[in-house]
Amino acid sequence: MQSAKTKIRVAVEEYIKLFPAEYEAFLNSTRQKQDNTINKYAEFKRADQMVRHLFDIPETLYFAIKRTLTDEEHDWLFSRNDYERKRAGLSWFIKEFPQFKITKDF
Numbered sequence: 001m002q003s004a005k006t007k008i009r010v011a012v013e014e015y016i017k018l019f020p021a022e023y024e025a026f027l028n029s030t031r032q033k034q035d036n037t038i039n040k041y042a043e044f045k046r047a048d049q050m051v052r053h054l055f056d057i058p059e060t061l062y063f064a065i066k067r068t069l070t071d072e073e074h075d076w077l078f079s080r081n082d083y084e085r086k087r088a089g090l091s092w093f094i095k096e097f098p099q100f101k102i103t104k105d106f
Contacts, residue, residue, distance in 0.1 A: 004073035005092065008065055012097060015061040026058045027099060054090060055100045 016023050057065070066074060075081045077089035094101050 001073060001076050001089065001092075004069055004076055004089070005096075007068045007073070008077070008093070009096070011061065011064045011068055015058070015064060019058075019060055022058060022060060026056075030056060030100065030102065054103050055094055055097075056102060057100055 065077070069077065072082075076083045077093060079085065079087050079090050083089065
């Protein structure tokens with residue numbers, strides 16, 4: 001999935017250049033989420049359920065990535081369909097862009 005990695009890197013770089021204020025606001029929001037997790041797996045308590053959050057992507061960046069990736073590349077990134085349970089795309093993204101990570105452990 002080298003082509004997907006290249007497309008994602010370019011999208012993130014362009015997003016940071018074009019939307020610096022939105023990016024900074026997003027980072028602040030991410031820090032707050034990290035501070036409000038109840039354990040290293042980024043679990044949040046909501047009413048009668050636990051929610052686990054790996055990472056967040058700003059909406060503007062998400063749609064930029066979605067537009068540039070093929071369906072297969074998108075599935076690879078988000079571990080869907082044929083890539084379910086493989087998590088190679090998720091692992092790569094979290095390591096490549098730790099600023100979007102919510103969880104301390106993955």
